[in-house]
Amino acid sequence: MEKRGWIVYISNAAILLQYRGVKVLIDGLYRDTSGYFSQLPDAVWESMQQGMGEIPNVDYLMFTHSHADHFYEPYVSKYLQKNAVKGYAAPFSSESLKGCTAIVFDSEKKAVLEEDIVCGYLDIRHLDPRFYHVTNRCYLIEMGEKRILFLGDADYQAKAYGALHGLEIDIAFVTPVFFNHEAGRKILQEMLHIRKIILYHLPFCQEDTMHMEKMARRDIARYAKEDQPIVIWNKTGQSLVF
Numbered sequence: 639m640e641k642r643g644w645i646v647y648i649s650n651a652a653i654l655l656q657y658r659g660v661k662v663l664i665d666g667l668y669r670d671t672s673g674y675f676s677q678l679p680d681a682v683w684e685s686m687q688q689g690m691g692e693i694p695n696v697d698y699l700m701f702t703h704s705h706a707d708h709f710y711e712p713y714v715s716k717y718l719q720k721n722a723v724k725g726y727a728a729p730f731s732s733e734s735l736k737g738c739t740a741i742v743f744d745s746e747k748k749a750v751l752e753e754d755i756v757c758g759y760l761d762i763r764h765l766d767p768r769f770y771h772v773t774n775r776c777y778l779i780e781m782g783e784k785r786i787l788f789l790g791d792a793d794y795q796a797k798a799y800g801a802l803h804g805l806e807i808d809i810a811f812v813t814p815v816f817f818n819h820e821a822g823r824k825i826l827q828e829m830l831h832i833r834k835i836i837l838y839h840l841p842f843c844q845e846d847t848m849h850m851e852k853m854a855r856r857d858i859a860r861y862a863k864e865d866q867p868i869v870i871w872n873k874t875g876q877s878l879v880f
Contacts, residue, residue, distance in 0.1 A: 643781050645809070646692075646877040648682060650675045651708055651790065651839040653811065654693060657781035660752045661696040664777065664788055667717050669710040676842040679874055683713070689720045696721070698741065698751060701728040702790025703764060703774045725751075729761055729775040747801075756780040760801060765793040765815065784808045784880050787832070791839070794821035796829060807832045808880070813839045814854040817868075823861055832866060840872040 643657035652666035670677055686693050701709045714734040725741040741757065743749045748758040757779050764772040777788045787810040794816065810832045816822040817837060826832055840850045854870050862868045
């Protein structure tokens with residue numbers, strides 16, 4: 639079968655998608671300042687700065703929200719100096735993005751990026767009560783016949799997901815904290831039609847001082863449905879082809 643598209647995990651919440659040569663990088667220019675999550679690997683960041691390898695010169699940059707473990711201004715500025723980017727999406731403004739073209743969404747919050755590639759979004763508050771004032775943008779990216787959902791650090795307000803009701807979603811990238819909460823599981827397993835769940839936004843195994851992987855594996859064992867596989871991505875290079 640022809641390899642038409644792939645998704646690869648970089649670190650933390652950083653994901654790279656490629657479909658027919660078009661690359662989309664989500665939350666990939668970050669630096670964790672909290673001490674909870676793993677940093678962007680040095681070798682990856684070096685190649686990105688130099689405009690070399692697979693991750694440089696992506697076509698589109700997307701950021702779910704403005705926290706440093708998803709968006710780090712110095713990295714964004716350096717990346718844009720060395721790499722050609724067609725456009726970006728973010729629920730906030732930043733001086734570091736002024737040299738890049740913002741993706742224009744229509745009244746239905748959708749944008750055609752390329753042939754057979756459409757991006758939609760939902761703006762939902764951050765799940766941490768301390769950051770309810772922070773807008774988290776969830777992206778629904780359609781590549782060919784596949785729909786891929788990225789929740790970032792979205793809250794579990796069921797009514798906020800109404801626009802996704804009835805859609806067949808092939809893959810949803812979700813945090814372990816979202817899946818751990820009963821309200822989050824109801825959204826994923828009852829309200830939405832999701833074929834596969836990938837738990838991401840964890841530290842690497844050797845740096846997981848909060849034992850997030852242990853919690854995720856326990857919750858998968860307790861709550862996973864037979865017809866909805868759930869896997870954990872916390873190792874650089876984990877990937878899937880579609």
